[in-house]
Amino acid sequence: MTYLPRFQTRRRAKFRSILFILLLLPLSQGCTTAITHQLRFDPTEPLRVAVVPFYQVDETGAIVDSDPTLFLVDNLPGVSKELEDPPAVVVQHLVERRLADTAFDVLPPVGVQADLVHHSLTKELSYDHERIRSLSPQELCALLSCDALLYGTLRTWDRDYYGLQTVSSLAFDLRLIRAADEAVLFETSAENSESRGLSKGPTGYSSLVIEPLRGLDNEILVDLARETVQLALAPLASSSRAAILDTPPPAIYASAHDARNSVVGRMQPLTVLAFGTADQAASFSIGSVIQNVPMDEVSPGHYLGRYFPLPTDSFTLLPVQITLSDRYGRMTTQEIALGPVELTATTHDIQEK
Template identity: 20%
Template sequence: MKNIDPGKMKNLIITISLGLLIALGSVSCAFRILQPPPAPTVLEEEKLPYKVAILPFVNKTSNPEAGTIVRKMFYNFFSSLNYRDLEPYVIDENLKTNNLYTDITGGKNVSPQKLGQLLGVDAVIYGEVISLGKTYALVYSDNQAGLKARMVRCSNAKPVWELEHTIHIEEGDVPLSPIGLAATIFKTALSHKQATHIKAASELCMQMIATMPNPPGVSEPPPKIQALVHNGAGKLLQPGDSIKVAMIGDKNQIASWSIPPLIENLPMKEKEPGVYIGAYRIKARDRLAHGRMVGILRSKKGVGSQWMDTLGPVRIGKPTVLPPVIANDYVLTIDKSPYLVTGALVVKPGVTLTMNAGTVVWFRSLGLIVKGELQILGTR
C-alpha cells in the first residue's frame, strides 16, 4: 500500500461489499450468487507498470449511465493498489482536447502507444460494460453487472491483465433499502434503482480488482472506505439548501469531504463507530455548475484514502433566470450558470443563442423554440 500526501489520496480495496451493508438497513429478501470470478489472464513477464490510466469505458448496455458508474467504481477499488493512477477527469479532459474521447467511448481502436504518450502513463486499462441493471423472471429479479477489462502496456501493447466477469444478485419482491447504514442516516435522493446499480457495480469491481497483480507496497495501509452517499445528486441546490454527506469506513479516523473548488476538506463527525456525517448549507455567493464530490479518510499519522462519488455531479447556486424570449444575441456562460427556464424559451429570427462549455440550463417545463440560431460550444 502507498503512503500518500494530501495532494494524492488513495483507496484500499473494500473487504466488505456494499451489498453486505444492506443488512444494516431494512430487512430484505435478497440472495447473492457467490460465484468467484474466473481466473484472469495475467502476464508478468516484465516488471509491472508504474503509472496507469483507466480510460473511459465503452457502454454496451441500454443504461446511459452504466459506463460512468462502473468506471468510477472500478477506479475507487483500483486506487487501493500500489500503482500510480490518474484521476478520471484528468484523463477525460486530455482525451477531449486531443479529439479522442468519442473514439474511446465508441470502442474504436486507439493504440496504447499513442495513449501512453498523451497521458504520460506506462499502461492503460480498457473497459467494456456489458450489463448493469435488472432482468425479471416470475417473482424474482436478477440484478447484474458485467465488465470486460484489460490492462495493456503502452510500450509494446502487450496485455498485463485481462478479465471478463458478470455478477448476479437475485432479489425477491421485498424492496431493498438503499445501500446500507450510510443511506439511512438521512433521507437522500438516492433512488432504489441507483442503489441497486451501485451495489452491483461495487460487487463486480471489488471481485475483479482482487484478481489483478499488485506491485509491492512500501507504506502502511491507508484507512478503508466502504461507501459514500449524499443528497445532492440530480438536483439544483440553491442558497438555504443543505447538502448532507455520509461515509462509512474504518473507525476512529479523521474524515472530511470536498467538492472542489467550492468546498474543500470540510470535517465530518463520527456519529457511530465508522459512520461519518457532514453537512453544508448553501450560501448566496456559492455557485458551481458541475461539482465532483470526494470523501477522504485519514489516519492519525496522515495516511489517507479517498472515494470518488458515483452518484453524479453536484450543481450549486442561485440560478440566472432566462427571459421567455431571446430577442438579441445572448451568450450563456459558466460564470452565470446554472440558468433556469421557467416556461417555453423562444429564440427570435436573426438572433443567436450561444451556450459555452460547462453551461447548465434547467427547464421547469419542456419547450425550446429556435427561430434564429443555437450554438453549443465545447465538449463538456
C-alpha cells in the first residue's frame, strides 16, 4: 500500500472540490423558473380584453427591433431555423392561445390589428409601440371597444453557448389593466431557462459536443416560452366558461361612407360600407335622428347599407356609426373616421318653418 504524502492528498481533495463546483455551476444556471403573480380581481368576470402588441426591450428598457440577420445560427441547416415572427410576437401568440382557457371575452387579434392600423398607430411596416403605449388605457379601449388591456413586454430571449453547455433563457412581464380606472387587475413576471449539454448528466464524447449545438435550436426556446406562458397565466384559468365565450365578439375592421365633403345628397342615397366579422347583424345610424338602417351582408364579412333621405329629413354634422351584433347580443360599434355628415333642409322645409 502506497501512502501519499499528506500535502498531495490535500491537493487532490482541493482539485476534486473545484471540479465539483465547476460542474455544479452550469447545473445551477441550467434550469431556473421564477414566476410571480399578483391577482387583484375576480378572474371569472367576462371582461372584454384586447391584447396590445408585445415588444422586446433591452437591459435599459429601450425597445429592441428584432433583426433576423443578427441570429446567424438560425441560418445554419440542422442547427436552427429562423423564427417566422419576432420573439415578442411569438410570445404574444402563445399568450393569445392561452387566453382561451380564461373567462375573458378576447377580441380577435386581427380586429385589434385592424383598429390600430385604422387609427394610424403604425410606423413603417410595424406598430408604433411608443405611440400605442403613450395612450392611456381609457383612450386605447375607446378605440378598440374593450374593458381591459393586456400588455406584454419581453425582457429576455437568449441562447448562450458555453461550449459544453447551451442555456436558453426567457423572461417577460404581463399586465392586465382595466380601462375605466387604470387599475392593474393582474400582473405577472416570468423567468425561465433551459439548458442542453453537460448539465443533463453523463454523456458520451460525441453527445458532449452535439447536445450544446442542438441546444441552439429556436424550437427549444419556443417550447420553453409555451411552458412559461402556461404557468404565468395559470391564475387566470377558469374551468367555468360561458358558451358565449366560444366565439369571439364581433369586430369591425374597416368602414366608410361616400358623402362628399360631408354632405349627403338628396338625389343619391348615402352608401355605407363595413368590413368585419361574418354572419352578424349590421346596421348604421346617423346621430340619433336616423336609427339602425339595415345593412346587407353582400359577401362574408362585407356589409353594405344605404340611407335614402326623406324630403323632410335634415340634420347638421352628425356622426355615422356602424353597429355589429351577434346572436348573443354582443355589440361592437365604430364611428366612421371620414367624419360627420349633414343634410341641409330643402327650401320647402325652410319656408314652412
